[in-house]
Amino acid sequence: MMKSDMTATSLKPVVTVTLGDPAGIGPELVAKLLSRADLLHLANVVLVGDRWLWKEGQAIAGLKVQTVPVSDFAEVRDRDMLSIPAFLEMDTIQASQVTRSQPGAAAGASVLSVLDRCMDAALAGHIDAITFAPLNKHSMKLGGLKHEDELHHFARHLCVKGYFCEFNTLNDLWTARISSHVPLRDVPKYLDKQRIIDATSLIYQSLQRNGITSPRVAVAGLNPHNGDGGTCGREEIDIIAPAVTALADMGIPVQGPFPADTIFLKARDGELDAIVTMYHDQGQIAIKLMGFSQGVTVQGGLPIPITTPAHGTAFDIAGKGQANVEATANAFKIACRMGLARLQGQVAA
Numbered sequence: 001m002m003k004s005d006m007t008a009t010s011l012k013p014v015v016t017v018t019l020g021d022p023a024g025i026g027p028e029l030v031a032k033l034l035s036r037a038d039l040l041h042l043a044n045v046v047l048v049g050d051r052w053l054w055k056e057g058q059a060i061a062g063l064k065v066q067t068v069p070v071s072d073f074a075e076v077r078d079r080d081m082l083s084i085p086a087f088l089e090m091d092t093i094q095a096s097q098v099t100r101s102q103p104g105a106a107a108g109a110s111v112l113s114v115l116d117r118c119m120d121a122a123l124a125g126h127i128d129a130i131t132f133a134p135l136n137k138h139s140m141k142l143g144g145l146k147h148e149d150e151l152h153h154f155a156r157h158l159c160v161k162g163y164f165c166e167f168n169t170l171n172d173l174w175t176a177r178i179s180s181h182v183p184l185r186d187v188p189k190y191l192d193k194q195r196i197i198d199a200t201s202l203i204y205q206s207l208q209r210n211g212i213t214s215p216r217v218a219v220a221g222l223n224p225h226n227g228d229g230g231t232c233g234r235e236e237i238d239i240i241a242p243a244v245t246a247l248a249d250m251g252i253p254v255q256g257p258f259p260a261d262t263i264f265l266k267a268r269d270g271e272l273d274a275i276v277t278m279y280h281d282q283g284q285i286a287i288k289l290m291g292f293s294q295g296v297t298v299q300g301g302l303p304i305p306i307t308t309p310a311h312g313t314a315f316d317i318a319g320k321g322q323a324n325v326e327a328t329a330n331a332f333k334i335a336c337r338m339g340l341a342r343l344q345g346q347v348a349a
């Protein structure tokens, strides 16, 4: 290897890309992603998954993407020819076990085993970040997921002790959540002062690590019109406002609570860097309306950067080659940026 190549190798984060749920749009998205020379230069990429599924993804996308086989994650960091992704083959599922556009236990189990192997590689120091193509939580639950979502699975696998939550990002706007993949009727159970403090501190500090010295963060209310002075719910008065005050006392100045149906107008007008929402759809409806094909989910609070597009498995269009790759490309770019920061000695989300 030439010296210049060695230098380039050592400076690039190793970013793992996975194919996602075998019945969804993941494999075709990954074929589109890895055919983009404008993205591949950002990282030393290692694709992980089943060979037949990777072939199928390329066929659906109408692309042929060259890869270099590797037999172990340990081989990836020092390899050369970084313009060509490495391919670490796994044998997790047969084609006959997958029905396209349908949830299934085998598909969910396959996703879990691929992601577990990637996390183990991260723990061993072989990779710096992970981007996963969309998975299906229904399939994963059928296939053995013991938690409400993959983020809880990641956190357990990676022995996370502190607060973690999804950050949904659209361009420069980030959101964090107090509750996530839980039934709406359970949301109030998650609303306590400490969770609001933890989620808000987490996103505030993450923004600072991403170069925003004084992040402009606001917290959403829960009830219509912010509770209308306590006549339409008291969570704003009893829980959310005291958390905002406590944050200020901790040196984390944030605004709010603001009525949830208008808070995103401030963000759209560039007045905020982040919004802390009380439940999943409070943030996601706004973010997806503003930029469905751009949004990215960053798994916040983990020791390694893990990103994914904000959209899901899109069973209604899987196999048709129509899936838009932009959100996956954005997820990959964020993983590369965070992976490089981690490689250079900084911490993850």
Ligand SMILES: NC(=O)C1=CN([C@@H]2O[C@H](COP(=O)(O)OP(=O)(O)OC[C@H]3O[C@@H](n4cnc5c(N)ncnc54)[C@H](O)[C@@H]3O)[C@@H](O)[C@H]2O)C=CC1
Binding pocket: 025, 132, 133, 134, 135, 136, 137, 138, 139, 297, 308, 309, 310, 311, 312, 313, 314, 315, 316, 317, 322, 323, 324, 325
């Ligand atoms: N990154 C991930 O792993 C994510 C996974 N999910 C999972 O995906 C599954 C399905 O979720 P849904 O709520 O149905 O949302 P979805 O995002 O899969 O689909 C919603 C609508 O958006 C369209 N769509 C989604 N991605 C698209 C793309 N790249 N290009 C063009 N159109 C696209 C679909 O065709 C569908 O009409 C669930 O199991 C959910 O948990 C949901 C969000 C993120």
Ligand SMILES: NCC(=O)COP(=O)(O)O
Binding pocket: 135, 150, 166, 168, 280, 284, 297, 308, 310
């Ligand atoms: N699999 C990632 C995921 O579901 C995140 O999506 P969202 O909850 O942020 O919509």
